[in-house]
Amino acid sequence: MVHGEAWTIKDLFVLPNEYVYWSIQIVLYPYMTGLVAGAFVLSSLYHVFGVEKLKEIARFALVFSFALLPVAMMPLMLHLQQPLRGIHVMMTPHFTSAISAFGIVFLTYGCIVASEIWFVYRKFIVESIERLEKKQRRGIESLMLMIYKVISLGARDISPEALEADHKAIKFLAGLGIPVACFLHGYAGFIFGSVKANALWMTPLMPVIFIMSAVVSGIALCILCYAIFMWLRRWALKRGKTFFIPEQVAGTMEISDAQLRDVQTYETRMTSKYLLIFMTLAITLELLDIIFRGYTAVKSWDILRQVIYEHDFVKIFILQYGIGNALPFLMLLLPGLTTRRACLASILVLFGVLMMRWNVVIGGQAFSLSFAGFMHYQLPIIPYSLETFKEGLGGALMVAVTPFVIFYFLNMIFPAFYSEEEAH
Amino acid sequence: MKRRDFLKNTAVFITGASVSLSALELVDPKEVLASRPDLRWGFLVDTYKCVGCGMCVKACKLENDIPYDANVTRTWVERYVIMKSGEVVKDSPKGARDGFTSKLVDQGESGPRLLRDKEIAQGFFVPKLCNHCTLPACVQVCPVGATYSTADGVVLVDRKWCIGCGYCIMGCPYGVRFFHPVVHTADKCTFCYHRITKGGNTACAQACPFGARRIGNLRDPNDPVAKEVLNGRVGILRDEYGTKPNVYYIGLNKEVH
Ligand code: SF4
Ligand code: SF4
Numbered sequence: 075m076v077h078g079e080a081w082t083i084k085d086l087f088v089l090p091n092e093y094v095y096w097s098i099q100i101v102l103y104p105y106m107t108g109l110v111a112g113a114f115v116l117s118s119l120y121h122v123f124g125v126e127k128l129k130e131i132a133r134f135a136l137v138f139s140f141a142l143l144p145v146a147m148m149p150l151m152l153h154l155q156q157p158l159r160g161i162h163v164m165m166t167p168h169f170t171s172a173i174s175a176f177g178i179v180f181l182t183y184g185c186i187v188a189s190e191i192w193f194v195y196r197k198f199i200v201e202s203i204e205r206l207e208k209k210q211r212r213g214i215e216s217l218m219l220m221i222y223k224v225i226s227l228g229a230r231d232i233s234p235e236a237l238e239a240d241h242k243a244i245k246f247l248a249g250l251g252i253p254v255a256c257f258l259h260g261y262a263g264f265i266f267g268s269v270k271a272n273a274l275w276m277t278p279l280m281p282v283i284f285i286m287s288a289v290v291s292g293i294a295l296c297i298l299c300y301a302i303f304m305w306l307r308r309w310a311l312k313r314g315k316t317f318f319i320p321e322q323v324a325g326t327m328e329i330s331d332a333q334l335r336d337v338q339t340y341e342t343r344m345t346s347k348y349l350l351i352f353m354t355l356a357i358t359l360e361l362l363d364i365i366f367r368g369y370t371a372v373k374s375w376d377i378l379r380q381v382i383y384e385h386d387f388v389k390i391f392i393l394q395y396g397i398g399n400a401l402p403f404l405m406l407l408l409p410g411l412t413t414r415r416a417c418l419a420s421i422l423v424l425f426g427v428l429m430m431r432w433n434v435v436i437g438g439q440a441f442s443l444s445f446a447g448f449m450h451y452q453l454p455i456i457p458y459s460l461e462t463f464k465e466g467l468g469g470a471l472m473v474a475v476t477p478f479v480i481f482y483f484l485n486m487i488f489p490a491f492y493s494e495e496e497a498h
Numbered sequence: 499m500k501r502r503d504f505l506k507n508t509a510v511f512i513t514g515a516s517v518s519l520s521a522l523e524l525v526d527p528k529e530v531l532a533s534r535p536d537l538r539w540g541f542l543v544d545t546y547k548c549v550g551c552g553m554c555v556k557a558c559k560l561e562n563d564i565p566y567d568a569n570v571t572r573t574w575v576e577r578y579v580i581m582k583s584g585e586v587v588k589d590s591p592k593g594a595r596d597g598f599t600s601k602l603v604d605q606g607e608s609g610p611r612l613l614r615d616k617e618i619a620q621g622f623f624v625p626k627l628c629n630h631c632t633l634p635a636c637v638q639v640c641p642v643g644a645t646y647s648t649a650d651g652v653v654l655v656d657r658k659w660c661i662g663c664g665y666c667i668m669g670c671p672y673g674v675r676f677f678h679p680v681v682h683t684a685d686k687c688t689f690c691y692h693r694i695t696k697g698g699n700t701a702c703a704q705a706c707p708f709g710a711r712r713i714g715n716l717r718d719p720n721d722p723v724a725k726e727v728l729n730g731r732v733g734i735l736r737d738e739y740g741t742k743p744n745v746y747y748i749g750l751n752k753e754v755h
């Protein structure tokens with residue numbers, strides 16, 4: 075069977091070679107990179123602009139962003155027909171291609187996040203080494219000690235001057251990270267925006283739209299996950315369990331349930347405010363795009379209008395704008411915001427952004443280059459071949475779950491909830 | 499390309515240090531072709547002559563190892579039926595591999611549609627293939643340079659280097675590209691490069707019983723195709739994308755794009 079045939083249904087006049095070639099993985103690709111970029115921007119709000127109120131969640135967002143990072147690669151690899159050759163992108167980068175810059179931007183960004191985390195946690199790492207060296211070690215602790223020793227890179231100086239230098243470095247890296255994160259995602263939008271053969275994607279607004287919705291989704295995910303992990307911590311605290319909270323394994327943190335709850339509510343409220351700001355920008359830009367297309371109505375508008383107002387009406391106006399944008403917007407706006415409501419709103423926002431990616435990627439391929447036919451995409455749910463697994467529900471779930479697994483392990487080394495007096 | 503050649507050269511050099519130096523000299527295709535700046539392949543399609551028999555599609559599939567029953571094809575023929583009401587109905591079932599033998603027009607999911615003879619204003623056939631653009635969108639977007647233009651104006655895909663990202667497929671405004679169902683890399687018409695560089699004709703042009711398809715050298719003023727392209731009234735498809743195609747059409751209607 076030809077690639078794409080398994081999930082494409084053709085209607086009216088579609089060219090013989092046309093299929094929905096970019097399927098769910100390419101929907102997830104900008105979604106995942108968006109989450110990475112968004113989480114990082116959130117953490118930088120505190121580090122760069124000194125938004126003190128976001129202190130707690132900023133550290134979490136940073137570690138989480140790092141956990142998400144490798145996952146941004148995954149969908150790209152999964153959808154390649156020749157995944158083993160992925161490295162060719164680095165060996166013969168072809169700079170007229172938007173994708174080819176990906177490796178470079180991605181690596182740069184990865185380095186920035188990694189070094190920022192390193193500076194943020196340097197004091198903790200050194201202290202952990204000292205603490206573990208002193209005590210009687212049990213199994214896992216020896217391993218931890220070894221890991222800490224390696225990642226400390228031998229920099230064991232935690233004098234006030236050294237720490238001061240760390241702060242400067244963090245601020246610089248966070249500042250540098252913002253444009254790079256935006257670039258990382260802006261150019262994910264550029265990949266689409268520069269496909270001149272596609273009438274829906276072909277707009278210079280695409281990168282900006284992508285950046286804004288990226289920040290929105292990243293913040294929403296942070297709010298949600300922060301709440302979930304806080305809830306887990308409280309649950310574990312009450313029962314004296316420690317496997318969710320390595321900082322307690324390390325014995326560096328004593329905190330009561332009530333304190334935790336306070337912190338959680340406060341951080342969620344503060345973050346929601348920023349979420350609202352970015353949501354307004356994102357929605358405005360997207361609506362502007364549609365209105366502009368309708369107003370200027372070039373040749374392709376005929377078929378675009380059919381896709382937007384007929385074929386994808388439910389997906390665009392009900393699911394994306396209605397349930398994914400308007401509803402959570404109202405929920406966040408109403409006074410007396412509780413954590414629960416903020417979480418619910420965040421889930422809707424995340425869903426809305428996913429739908430936006432879906433409508434751009436799949437919707438962009440919904441009409442034929444002949445401008446006379448349509449293609450419907452049916453997500454393969456039950457896989458009967460590697461291809462239908464990779465580009466079906468299974469592959470999508472795999473991508474969605476991975477960051478949490480990574481975060482779980484990363485959290486053991488860099489406890490995201492660890493806090494101390496001069497935490498950053 | 500250069501970088502890859504460099505890597506290749508280096509690898510060859512290191513492993514083959516004991517081989518005599520002359521054996522190491524790699525032939526640079528660009529250099530060979532630069533010695534023939536008088537060559538530029540162009541293709542001419544005469545829509546007045548095409549009857550939609552599908553011989554070209556069949557011949558192409560067989561010549562170029564595109565699985566016969568796979569629903570992709572390097573070249574295809576479109577049928578246009580223009581109704582008196584102004585409505586344009588088009589189809590190309592299986593790329594017209596088996597020719598148009600029925601009055602039923604294939605409308606995909608919506609099912610076949612029967613058009614009444616007396617409502618039809620005109621009908622014609624338009625063969626399509628890769629346009630071997632002078633400014634190819636596919637070459638521009640390929641992240642690894644697996645798609646490239648040769649100096650004599652043919653756009654080719656390096657099957658050993660293509661990573662199968664599908665960017666070129668999305669980038670081509672003509673929808674001529676697809677993934678080869680067997681080798682799983684991007685594929686498309688090559689103007690039968692393996693034949694024309696040896697002085698042969700393309701499989702489709704050879705198979706066409708009516709001479710609707712012809713290939714020629716646009717730089718040779720005595721070439722019949724070049725003469726027609728330079729002096730006749732010919733059109734190209736989707737000029738607005740700025741890809742500057744090298745496939746020219748005689749008798750192009752505004753309904754075709
Ligand atoms: S027609 Fe498409 S595949 Fe052929 S050269 Fe032009 S852009 Fe590339
Ligand atoms: S599918 Fe192959 S030829 Fe096409 S852009 Fe990707 S790497 Fe290049």
